[in-house]
Amino acid sequence: MRKINVIPLPNKITYLGGETETAAPETSVCESLGEEEYILTVDKDGTKLAGGSEKALFYGMQTLRQLGKSCPCIRIEDKPAFPYRGFMLDTVRHIFSIEDTKKLIDAAASVKMNVMHWHLTDDQGFRFFSSRRTDATKKGSVREKSNFGKLKESGSYGGYFTPEEMKEIVDYCAERYITVIPEFDIPGHTSAMLHAYPHLSCTGGPIDIKTCQGIFDDILCAGKDETFETVFDILSDIIEIFPSEYIHIGGDEAPKKRWKNCPDCQKRIADEGLKNEEELQGWFTNKVVEFLESNGRKSVVWNESLRSGLVKNSLVQMWMDRKKDSVAYANKGGKIIVSDFFHYYCDYPYGMTPLAKTYNFDPILKGIKNSNSVVGVEAPIWTEYINNFDRLCFMCFPRFTAVAETGWTEKQNKNVGDFCRRFEKYSDILSEIGITPSPASEWNPSPLKRLKIISFLLGLLDRE
Numbered sequence: 001m002r003k004i005n006v007i008p009l010p011n012k013i014t015y016l017g018g019e020t021e022t023a024a025p026e027t028s029v030c031e032s033l034g035e036e037e038y039i040l041t042v043d044k045d046g047t048k049l050a051g052g053s054e055k056a057l058f059y060g061m062q063t064l065r066q067l068g069k070s071c072p073c074i075r076i077e078d079k080p081a082f083p084y085r086g087f088m089l090d091t092v093r094h095i096f097s098i099e100d101t102k103k104l105i106d107a108a109a110s111v112k113m114n115v116m117h118w119h120l121t122d123d124q125g126f127r128f129f130s131s132r133r134t135d136a137t138k139k140g141s142v143r144e145k146s147n148f149g150k151l152k153e154s155g156s157y158g159g160y161f162t163p164e165e166m167k168e169i170v171d172y173c174a175e176r177y178i179t180v181i182p183e184f185d186i187p188g189h190t191s192a193m194l195h196a197y198p199h200l201s202c203t204g205g206p207i208d209i210k211t212c213q214g215i216f217d218d219i220l221c222a223g224k225d226e227t228f229e230t231v232f233d234i235l236s237d238i239i240e241i242f243p244s245e246y247i248h249i250g251g252d253e254a255p256k257k258r259w260k261n262c263p264d265c266q267k268r269i270a271d272e273g274l275k276n277e278e279e280l281q282g283w284f285t286n287k288v289v290e291f292l293e294s295n296g297r298k299s300v301v302w303n304e305s306l307r308s309g310l311v312k313n314s315l316v317q318m319w320m321d322r323k324k325d326s327v328a329y330a331n332k333g334g335k336i337i338v339s340d341f342f343h344y345y346c347d348y349p350y351g352m353t354p355l356a357k358t359y360n361f362d363p364i365l366k367g368i369k370n371s372n373s374v375v376g377v378e379a380p381i382w383t384e385y386i387n388n389f390d391r392l393c394f395m396c397f398p399r400f401t402a403v404a405e406t407g408w409t410e411k412q413n414k415n416v417g418d419f420c421r422r423f424e425k426y427s428d429i430l431s432e433i434g435i436t437p438s439p440a441s442e443w444n445p446s447p448l449k450r451l452k453i454i455s456f457l458l459g460l461l462d463r464e
């Protein structure tokens with residue numbers, strides 16, 4: 001009997017015997033089903049689709065589309081394993097056009113992803129156009145050159161997204177039941193913003209927009225009230241453009257060197273009765289979280305924000321958490337998204353992160369007591385080494401699709417070999433969208449090839 005080729009694999013499939021043609025379905029919204037749950041029946045009597053909401057019907061339609069013109073007679077009862085299924089696009093290190101971003105959104109929608117996390121600000125550029133603080137964008141969006149390891153580009157590089165362009169992406173996503181979560185990364189990764197506003201640093205600057213990757217000492221000064229006035233203005237602009245319940249406020253990789261030597265930051269530590277600079281970051285985050293909450297929004301933060309022990313009400317994105325703070329946070333009732341660096345970061349070569357490693361990773365991290373505290377998964381693509389869309393697609397596909405399947409399909413129904421078989425057929429949909437995935441020969445390199453790639457990467461690190 002022919003098996004169906006659907007990604008993500010539906011959770012309950014009943015083969016009814018025989019083959020039939022698919023047709024435009026009779027649809028109905030059914031209140032007894034969950035918001036993302038649908039039942040699709042294709043048999044000799046026709047094609048019927050019931051869903052718990054319009055969104056669920058959309059998901060049923062994605063399944064139907066992948067079934068093709070004819071398929072085995074079938075009844076599919078399906079709902080996702082996790083409520084949060086996302087991808088992250090870094091448009092700071094390299095910019096990807098609205099048109100190409102829409103292709104990624106189409107691909108994400110076709111595999112029932114429901115979040116696009118848009119990384120808009122960082123050391124190498126400020127790509128969000130802020131109407132209240134126009135200098136952040138005007139002065140912070142163009143770097144002199146690019147020097148990302150082996151990817152060097154002479155000449156200035158820059159650009160930003162206008163409010164109209166960002167709204168266009170928000171609307172495009174909404175039509176596909178995808179929420180855009182914008183990221184304004186603070187207090188670290190703010191060189192571009194500090195280039196525009198050097199007085200918001202601890203030293204007063206001047207501060208350059210960075211032309212290479214790395215972690216940089218200059219971060220927003222937590223001791224100066226004007227820092228918060230500026231941050232809140234920019235967040236107010238973000239809130240006006242993005243209707244998402246959650247706003248990502250970064251919090252990763254914030255070195256404390258400047259704060260240790262800054263009289264304003266030290267005064268803040270004393271005034272607020274904080275123990276040290278880690279607690280100052282916790283205090284900083286909470287102040288921003290309170291601002292968001294007063295505007296009816298919630299926050300997402302990278303896992304480093306937990307180091308102070310002060311952050312309470314944020315959704316935490318775990319990426320590399322050596323001290324297991326995210327697990328402890330989840331076990332105290334917090335919610336986390338899993339984007340484990342070693343498994344889900346799509347910017348690393350397949351030699352380091354083979355497809356099977358990505359696919360087989362269990363987001364219910366070791367030590368998690370209640371699996372409901374993991375709300376979902378997200379596959380990030382950082383773009384220091386990626387300056388064109390073809391390369392981006394090579395790195396992200398099939399990985400995005402593998403993470404989407406982990407987000408939707410229950411663990412006991414997953415199988416990497418079967419996924420690879422189904423991906424071959426699914427790649428027709430990517431090709432309709434205008435995306436070329438990496439060829440199957442790249443996905444799971446032999447141990448010898450992996451060793452060569454890893455040695456090569458370590459060699460590169462040694463030289464820097």
Ligand SMILES: [Zn+2]
Pocket residue numbers: 201202220221222223224258259262263264265
């Ligand atoms: Zn300071």
